Amino acid sequence: DIQMTQSPSSVSASVGDRVTITCRASQGISSWLAWYQQRPGKAPKLLIYAASSLQSGVPSRFSGSGSGTDFTLTISSLQPEDFATYYCQQANSFPWTFGQGTKVEIK
Amino acid sequence: EVQLVESGGGLVQPGRSLRLSCTASGFTFGDYAMSWFRQAPGKGLEWVGFIRSKAYGGTTEYAASVKGRFTISRDDSKSIAYLQMNSLKTEDTAVYYCTRSIGTTVTTFAVYWGQGTLVTVSS
Numbered sequence: 001d002i003q004m005t006q007s008p009s010s011v012s013a014s015v016g017d018r019v020t021i022t023c024r025a026s027q028g029i030s031s032w033l034a035w036y037q038q039r040p041g042k043a044p045k046l047l048i049y050a051a052s053s054l055q056s057g058v059p060s061r062f063s064g065s066g067s068g069t070d071f072t073l074t075i076s077s078l079q080p081e082d083f084a085t086y087y088c089q090q091a092n093s094f095p096w097t098f099g100q101g102t103k104v105e106i107k
Numbered sequence: 108e109v110q111l112v113e114s115g116g117g118l119v120q121p122g123r124s125l126r127l128s129c130t131a132s133g134f135t136f137g138d139y140a141m142s143w144f145r146q147a148p149g150k151g152l153e154w155v156g157f158i159r160s161k162a163y164g165g166t167t168e169y170a171a172s173v174k175g176r177f178t179i180s181r182d183d184s185k186s187i188a189y190l191q192m193n194s195l196k197t198e199d200t201a202v203y204y205c206t207r208s209i210g211t212t213v214t215t216f217a218v219y220w221g222q223g224t225l226v227t228v229s230s
Contacts, residue, residue, distance in 0.1 A: 001171075034216045036152070043204055043220035044144075044152060055209075055218065087152055091215035094168045096142075096154040 002026050002090050006099030012107040019075040021102045023088035028068045032092035035064055035073045038101075039084045047086075048073065078104070109133040109219045111205050116224030119195055127190040129205030129221060137161060137183035140214035143190050145201035146223075155203070158188065159214065173199075195228045202226075 003026040013019050023033065031051035036044040046055045048064035051071055061076040075082055083106055088099040115127040129141065140163070143155040156169040158179045167179050178191040188205055202225050206217035 032215060038152075043223055044217075045220070046209070046216060046218045049209060049216040049218075089152070089154075094157070095170045096157075096215075098152045098154070101151045 001095055002029060002093065002097055004088055004090055004097050004099040006086075006088055006102050008102060009100065010103040010105060012105050013078050014107045015078055015080060017078045017107075019078055019082075019104060021073045021086055021088075021104075023066075023071040023073070023099050025069045025071075025090055025092075029090045029092035031067050032090055033064075033066070033071050034089045034091060035062075036087045036089065037082075037084045038087065044087065075104075109207065111207060111219055111221035113203060113205050113221040113224040116203065116226045118227045118229065120230050121195060121197055121228055123195055124191070124193045125195060125226060127192070127203055127205075127224060127226070129188040129190075131186045131188070131207065134207070136181075136186035138211045140208040141179075141181060141188040142206045142208070142217055143179060143188075144204045144206060144217070144220075145199075145226075146204070147198075147201045150201075153201075155190070157214075160211065162211075163214070192226070195226075197228050200226060200228045 005024045033051045035048040038044045052064045085103045110132045142157045156179045176194045180189045202223040204223045205221040207219040208214040209216040209218040
C-alpha cells in the first residue's frame, strides 16, 4: 500500500496568513492526488484534484502543486472559513490512502 | 443539483450485518463510479471500497480491512448504491460516506459526498 505522510499535523495561523501543507507519498503517484477540506461535523469537500486542478467553486486562494512523491497545498491568504482539517489522498492505485490530516487552527 | 443521501446506519451487535443505501439524484447515476469512505470517531478518513459504472464492467475494489466482509453493489434503475456489511466488528464503528466520482471517465476523485450515516458496532 502507498503511505501518505502529511506535515505538519497541525498549524496555528492568523487570518491573512499564507499556509502551506505538504504531503509525501511512499512511492511515485504521478499526479493522482487530491486535497480535501473537512469542517467539524461535516462531510469532506474536494478542493484540488490531479495535484493542481482547482475544483469548481473553490476559491482561488487554494492551490496545489507537485508530482511524483511530493505535493503541496497552499492557502494564500487564510480566511475565517478556512479553519478546518485538510487531508491529502492518493488515487494512483488501490487501496486509496489518505494522509493523517492537518488541522488548521486559529492563532 | 447533485445529491447523495445515505441511510441504514444505526447500532448493531458485533458479528451481525447491516446494509447501507446511498440514494442519488441530480445526475445520470449509471454513468458514474461510486465509492464508500468512513471515518471513525475522532479519526481520519479511510477509503472502504469502489464500484465502477457498468460501462467499465461494474467491478469492485475493497480495502483490505473489509474485503470478504463488505460488498458494494448498485441498482442503476433506482439510482442507489449499497454497502452490505457482514460480520461487523467494533472497529467498523464510523460515519460512512457515499461519494460520486468527478467524471464518467476520470473515476478516481470523489467530488460529491453524502452527509454520512453513523454505524455503531457494540454489544
